[in-house]
Structures are given as C-alpha cells and as structure tokens.
Amino acid sequence: MEHALSIPRIQLLSVIVPTRGRSGKLANLLGALEEQFTTTRTPFEVLVVIDGEGDAPEGTSPFSVEIIRTAHIGAGAARNLGIEHARGDAVLFLNDDVVPSEGFIDAHVEALNTGNRAVLGDSAWIEPESAIAFDQFIAHSPAIFDRRGLVDGQRYGFGHGWTLNLSLRREVIDGLGQAFDPGLRPIYFEDIEFVYRCFGADSEVVFCADARAVHDHRVSVREYFAREVLLGMMSVVFYETNPACYGELFELDPHAHARVAREMLGLDVRDHRRVLDRFVALAAEPARSDDPAGQAMVLYDLHLPIKRRAFRVGLCAMCAQAIAWDQRISYAGQLLDLDPVLGALPGGA
16 A cells, blocks of 8 residues: 555546547547546546548537547557647557446546556447347457456456557656557557567556446458458568567467468368358357357357468468558458458458
C-alpha cells in the first residue's frame, strides 16, 4: 500500500482512437463515453486519428474531442500521431469498434493509480442476433484474442498487449522515444511489439475486468482466414523489425519456416480441403446457448490445420517478394482466392 500511495495520481486521461472507414462504429464509441461522462471521476480527452478514410463525428461532446486527419499511414503510426497531441499523464488506446460500459474510464484510471503501469481491459465479443457456431468460435476460443482464463488483477506479458482496450502511464511511453514502430503496417504485431519494448518479457500488463468494452465486430469465416494470411505476411515484417520480440513467439525465423511450409502446402491440399469443408459446415450451424465454449473449442481444434495453412500462404508469399505495405490487405485476399484450399471459402472471387 505504501508503494501505491507514492505514485502520482492520474489527473487527465488521453483516449487515443485510430479509425479508418468505420464512422458509425466510432460514433457508437463516442456515444458510450458521453453517456458515462457525468459519472466519471477523472477528466479525459479523446483524440481521434482518421487514417486516410472516414468522416469526423457529428455534433458536440461534453469532453474534448480532437480530430486529427492524416493520409493512410497504418494503425501504429496513427496512434503515434495521437500520442504527439495527447496532454494526459496516461493514455488509453481503443479500437474504434468497442463500446465502453459504465465505469469504464474510472476502472482504467484506478488500476493505474494503484501502481500498475499498463492495464488491459475486458473486451468481450458482441453477441449478434441469430448467432451461429462461428460466432461462438470467435468469442470463446483463442482464435483471435485469447480471453480464456484471464483473471482480474493478474499480470500478463506483452502477448496480451492488445490496443483495442489498453491503458499505460505516460512515462512508460515517453521512455521509448518512438512508441509504435511505423514499419509494422498496415496492422498486426505493432501493438505487442510496442508493449515488448515497454517491458521486455516481464509480466507488467494487469487485467482489469471492470474496464469492460464490448467488441462490436462480427467476423465472417472468409475475413478470419484472410486475417491469418495477412498475419503470415506481417510475421516477416515483424521479424525484420524486432527479431528479439519475434523470437519470444516463434521458433523458426520466417525464411526457415517458409522453406518447410512450401512443400507442405502442396502435399496437404486434399486433406485440408476435407477439413475446411467440415469446418464451414459446422461453423454455419446455430449457436448453442447451453455450451458456447464447448461448441467453440470443437471448431477451434478442427480448424487448426487450416489456420496454419492460411498463415503459411501469407508467409511464403512475403518471403518470395516484397509487397508494399498499402497493398498487403488486398493482396492477402488475392492469395486466399488463389489457394487450392482456401479459394473454396464462401464469398470468394
């Protein structure tokens, strides 16, 4: 307790939101913050960085909202712009598609005031109407964000440094010089690489269950596997940017991995196609309310060979040629369509 009392209390929180082409989602986030403004004990400002595409929010807010427009520079570089304009002694990074719950701001601030340098809030996935098994897969498996087993007040490593709902004391960020590496763009790995440079492999990210924001993003099967292709591509950039951080997560460097993966991609086509067909069929079934986690993990275990395949498709492509950063998302979609297995996904070209 004595240690906690010696730490300066947060006087102003800077909320930084990079956004691109999702003005409706952004409006929902700002509306949720406005609803709790009168009950929040700590003043806060919001810095919205429009990354090349999107409309500024309409109307006025009871709190300061600064709109920063930029050419498309990627999520990490957009957050850097927000940091440059931030006046707070702590920053809170949010995705534009989260909807904060009551008490959200105070939960982050109090967790920082008790001596924590980084706080991860809870970001449960939205429960859509007419949910299907794939929605359970996203929400209750480690497919994207592994929320299983997160314990309130427990500390985690940089791998949980997810900037969809993450606050840090300003002195941690200022010690880096440059916060997010702009080379890791357009998206992926830039957040955990940033947290790794903040704390190394130490467990300094405390989970705060009361800092809750619903993640209002319904992912399709095709979007999920396109994401995995892009992750494979970005793993090469990640390695080139910070090999030490990369090495904490991956055993092989990308080029060694690609040499092994190329042959396997050809050998596994028939088996992978059968697995994918089964996965797509089960994913389309109605969601089970009695055992959502069980339904999710059946799909998760089944899909692992296809998840690895999608990652390797992106990895091999990126090792074979340099792909400009602003073409990587569209190229990931093209790779998905060209693959003899993944090209069978619904919604393809």
